[in-house]
Amino acid sequence: MVGTEQAQAEHRAAQAAIAAAARGVTLRSVTKQYGAVTAVENINLEIAAGSYCCLLGPSGCGKTTTLRMIAGHEEISSGDVFIGDQRVNGLPAAQRNTAMVFQNYALFPHKTVWKNVEFGLKMRGIPAHERTERVDEMLDIVGLAQFADRRPHMLSGGQQQRVALARALVTRPQVLLLDEPLSALDESLRVKTRGELRKLQKQFGMTFIQVTHAQDEAFSLSDQIVVMDHGHIDQIGTPSAIFEEPASRFVAQFVGDNNLFDGRVLQGADQNLMAQIEVDGLGVFVGKGSSASVGVAATCCVRSDRLLLTPVNGTLPADYLNQVMARIISIEFTGYITRVSLMVEQTETEILYKARTTDWQTLALDEGEQVRLSWMPEHCSILLS
Amino acid sequence: MAVAIGRGAIALGIILSNVYRRGLRGLLPWFYVGPALVFLLLYLVLPVVQTIYLSFLDGRSQQFVGWDNYRFFVTHAAAGIALRNNLLWLVGVTGVSVGLGLVLAVLLDRVRYEPIIKGLIFMPMAISFVGASVIWRFVYAYRPAGREQLGILNAIVTALGGQPIGWTVETCWPLADWEPITLPGVGWVWSCWGIPFLNTLALMTIMIWLQTGFCMVLLSAAVKGIPSDLVDAARVDGATEPQIFWRITLPLIRPTIAVVATTVVIVVLKVFDIVWVMTGGHQETEVLASRMIKEMFNFRDFGRGSAIAVLLLLAVVPVMVSTMRRFRDGEDGL
Incomplete structure (x- = not known):
């Protein structure tokens, strides 16, 4: 259908219409209980219209339940869900102007690709000629026009995924919900599809909400990341905020590549003073942190690429106030980055250090050597447990 | 059962062609399926043939009566x-x-x-x-x-x-x-x-x-x-x-x-x-x-x-x- 100028103009108009209609999603004190088990507890969340939001967390953290409540597949125990300014509690899934891409795509195996994409339009009573137009157009967009007559099982995983996307987008929803859409794909395809997802979201301008347990996926796709754990939201922020300043020990650990040292607050932070924390066997660390009272359990968190690795007897730059001595356990070459595992022997604390491979090579260090690791207070967060 | 008869005939053909091409080793599979085939023949194929034969004889199975039955x-x-x-x-x-x-x-x-x-x-x-x-x-x-x-x-x-x-x-x-x-x-x-x-x-x-x-x-x-x-x-x-x-x-x-x-x-x-x-x-x-x-x-x-x-x-x-x-x-x- 796309090809003639008029059709393209119509196509652009249709997309503009969708973009204009895109609406945000708001959750207010949303709770979901299954009998005595609370899957999601008192969640408050605002997702801006036309943005790409990822719900990130380990399995069982309540992210899929949250998505299913927005979709209408799951009833809300208490609280309110708004799509745009419309409260959608109890509204059937079909009337919420959302569409869903399922983890296993949920394509109808007995229907052709074309009929799969058509189904939603047919059920909504769209006239036949318009259905034909919209399905053809959508299959063009996802590049599957030549597979229209195939059955889903005759397609590759990536192609099936695109059919699922086409089926969801063809109904022109205001919010697209994606439940781990990339987890069934292999690594290289996942990276490629990630790019396509982001492109489609930009192109259509609608709100995308995606559930994922992979932080790299969340980082590369999102405008906003919601980190969840045990039915709670731990942190909401942009990818860089989540990466640079994790708000809790869990987020720091889940996002990965952080070194965590558990200890007790020695001195809370105030306007002039950094916080201090004492970690058994490692000493006192200084870092950014909250004004907690002395003795409270806390964690010192520092990213593995913020560490400075120097010989034991070398001199330290003035700002590097925090330091530990550790022995190199293993060196892992991953290409651009080299990952080094170290251990503080007296406490058996494991530490991860990451450096650009070229920088690492100039250090000329080997496994078994004792080194000094140091870091600046600015790069260190004191997180309360 | 009629299918079984057809299969029996085909099976026999395959046995013979196998033996012809590959010598005695071709017989080995038939050694394994043989007993089952024998029982099928005895209790399925033969009774079917017998029944079809009887259906063209008179009540006491003495005279051929064509399609009368x-x-x-x-x-x-x-x-x-x-x-x-x-x-x-x-x-x-x-x-x-x-x-x-x-x-x-x-x-x-x-x-x-x-x-x-x-x-x-x-x-x-x-x-x-x-x-x-x-x-x-x-x-x-x-x-x-x-x-x-x-x-x-x-x-x-x-x-x-x-x-x-x-x-x-x-x-x-x-x-x-x-x-x-x-x-x-x-x-x-x-x-x-x-x-x-x-x-x-x-x-x-x-x-x-x-x-x-x-x-x-x-x-x-x-x-x-x-x-x-x-x-x-x-x-x-x-x-x-x-x-x-x-x-x-x-x-x-x-x-x-x-x-x-x-x-x-x-x-x-x-x-x-x-x-x-x-x-x-x-x-x-x-x-x-x-x-x-x-x-x-x-x-x-x-x-x-x-x-x-x-x-x-x-x-x-x-x-x-x-x-x-x-x-x-x-x-x-x-």
Whole structure:
């Protein structure tokens, strides 16, 4: 259908219409209980219209339940869900102007690709000629026009995924919900599809909400990341905020590549003073942190690429106030980055250090050597447990 | 069974060509399947051939009578009734037990005490045809009006103020008192303005009672095998529950429906015990199998009995062929 100028103009108009209609999603004190088990507890969340939001967390953290409540597949125990300014509690899934891409795509195996994409339009009573137009157009967009007559099982995983996307987008929803859409794909395809997802979201301008347990996926796709754990939201922020300043020990650990040292607050932070924390066997660390009272359990968190690795007897730059001595356990070459595992022997604390491979090579260090690791207070967060 | 003969011939051909090409080593596989083939030959192929042979001889298997025994099907009124009843059983029992099984499978999927209810419905499956018939003789039991009714059906009917009905005797339950009509040309008279074939329907009910549970259990497993995501996806797309049933559930469980229907068809074609115990084939309730037993062992007419057996065999062949074809095509059916 796309090809003639008029059709393209119509196509652009249709997309503009969708973009204009895109609406945000708001959750207010949303709770979901299954009998005595609370899957999601008192969640408050605002997702801006036309943005790409990822719900990130380990399995069982309540992210899929949250998505299913927005979709209408799951009833809300208490609280309110708004799509745009419309409260959608109890509204059937079909009337919420959302569409869903399922983890296993949920394509109808007995229907052709074309009929799969058509189904939603047919059920909504769209006239036949318009259905034909919209399905053809959508299959063009996802590049599957030549597979229209195939059955889903005759397609590759990536192609099936695109059919699922086409089926969801063809109904022109205001919010697209994606439940781990990339987890069934292999690594290289996942990276490629990630790019396509982001492109489609930009192109259509609608709100995308995606559930994922992979932080790299969340980082590369999102405008906003919601980190969840045990039915709670731990942190909401942009990818860089989540990466640079994790708000809790869990987020720091889940996002990965952080070194965590558990200890007790020695001195809370105030306007002039950094916080201090004492970690058994490692000493006192200084870092950014909250004004907690002395003795409270806390964690010192520092990213593995913020560490400075120097010989034991070398001199330290003035700002590097925090330091530990550790022995190199293993060196892992991953290409651009080299990952080094170290251990503080007296406490058996494991530490991860990451450096650009070229920088690492100039250090000329080997496994078994004792080194000094140091870091600046600015790069260190004191997180309360 | 006719297929088995064909397969035997093909097998022999393959054996010979294998031995010819690869020497004695080609014989090894046949050493393993040999015993099974021998038993098939002894207990399946030979009896079939023998039965076909007998069906062309007279009652005492002494003289060749050509197609005489087969002419029985078109000339004898009793054979006509048996054929008609078999057709009724085939369509009625298969249709109702598969249909009812499907409805139960879909509806019970949403019921709280599903396992208990399904267990109850499945239970008759474990009862033999003769046992079930004995139970249903009590259900259908008839006493003349005015006496205490032993059968639960007639007890209900009389309690509601009706006359007791001979469920297994009456060929018609008249609901209107109209004149019989004669179809012009063939001279066929229709005199039942009400429920026809009442007693045959009563017997079929027993079989339906026995088979519905089986259908329900298999279809229920198929319904549960449909990923819930598919149903959710249809729901987001705005499909109503009936649309989900007709457009998603039904097409997806079609292969199972075919298997279940085939199984019931084969069981129904073999039906004999229920008719034999309930009515002995009287009052126009005869089916082919009961007639076959009657001809064979009561009347000692081996020719006619064999002819009926051959007819039943021929009736099963298309079902078998379609089943085998489905298995060969990988049970896809989509």
